[in-house]
Amino acid sequence: MEYRVLGEGGPKVSAVCLGTMTFGQQNSEAEAHSQLDCALERGINFIDTAEMYAVPPRAETYGATETIVGNWLVRQARERIVLATKVAGPARSLDWIRGGPPALDRENIRAAVEGSLRRLKTDYIDLYQLHWPERNQPMFGQWQYDPAKERACTPIRAQLDALAELVAEGKVRHVGLSNEHPWGVMQFVRLAEEHGLTRVVSTQNAYNLLNRVFEYGLAEVCHREHVGLLAYSPLAFGHLSGKYLDNPGAPGRLTAFENFGQRYAKPGVRPAVEAYAALARRRGLSLTRLALGFVYHRGCVASTIIGATSLAQLEENLAAWDARPDEELLAEIDDIHLRCGNPAP
Known part of the structure; x- marks a missing residue:
């Protein structure tokens, strides 16, 4: 396993990261812990989760994944694990999360961190990420920016101030973004440098x-500004396993959950x-x-997030x-x- 430093002074992480969004929905706690044990044995030190998980998001499973990971984490040497989680932002109908949540402001970010720390049973989070931007921008399969949808939102400077406080308090060690676009990454980098605030590392x-849209604009930004890409969905929700070619009803998230994976x-x-x-x-x-080998060894990728619903699937993904x-x-x-372009941006 290779290990790479995220961004400028970020954590040293394995080039493969174990994603956990199936824990508490498609995987029981025992199955999840078996996956975590296997990943650790194979040299993976990087675990990614989110307060919103399990997926698909439901009020009944909110926080379940972090709880499952936390129950495993307390039995580990904490310093061996690079633990990443995320704060859910507004702009999605997740009313059970802090009432919306209404914003990525200081109050919501702090409340989210405290909840994650409690469920994860740890004193600190190695990488704390904004799950998606608060501002108007296309995401999760949307592909056009629409100025007509502009709305009031928490300034990026205020979000950075809130994150910097958490770093100063030792509750968070590094910060990152998720589902961002070039303008957003540049703003976070620029404002952090101008005001001496915590710099995003990923x-x-x-x-x-x-979906190679990252290469069209973000690749240059991230290379020049030293922001690492954590690549998720390397198998495109199972499409790139090929299982849906011969059997559109093959078992998987796309067939188990109605209206899931509209991006594809x-x-x-x-x-x-x-x-x-x-x-x-x-x-x-x-x-x-083929699909995983491409992403694993792509120069623009710092670490690839893989997920599995069985140990056999996890072993296959690691063997790639x-x-x-x-x-x-x-x-x-x-x-x-x-010829085909990016059919699932």
Whole structure:
């Protein structure tokens, strides 16, 4: 396993991170702890969760994932684990989270941190992330910025002030973003530098063979400003395992939960998956190994967040670390990308 430093002075994390959003929904606590044990044994020191989880978000499972992770964490040497979690922002109908939440202001950020610390049974969070921006911007499959939807929101400077307080108090060690766009990352970096506030070390964004939008603007920003990409959904909600090609009703989140994964319910997804699957067959690879190998070893990726609903699936995903694509394979991948583009931005 490789280990990489996030951003400027951020934590040293494994190049593969274990995502936990299935814990408490598709995975029992015992199953979740088995996954965590397996990941730790395989050299993964980086665990990502969120106050909103399990997914899909429901009032009944709010905070369940953090609680499950916390029950495991108390049995570990805390200093060995880089623990990341996130504060839910407004702009989604999650009324059971702090009444909306109405804002990513100081009051809500502090309340969210205290709740996460309690559920995670720890005194500090290694990486605390804003789960999505409060301001108007396209996210989760939306692909157009609409100025007509502008609304009042907490200034980024005020969000940074709140995060800096938590760092000063020792409750948070590093801060990051999630589902951000180039303008947002630049604002967080610029304002932190201008006012001597805590600098973001990462942004967690979707990145996979069906969605390489990160490369179009954020890649340059993150490279020049030393902000690491935490790539989530490397298998595009299971599409890039190939299981839905022959069986659209195959077991998975997309079939288990109604109206889930709308980002991938677009006409260009299947042709692109078919093209990548054909390439994988020609190369003697599973589509999973092709897709994960691409993201794992991409120069713009600091760490890849993988998730699983079984130990067998987790082992398969970890084994894909050895599937480093050669230059010829990368050229073939790019040829498909130029034909199919980003069907699931």
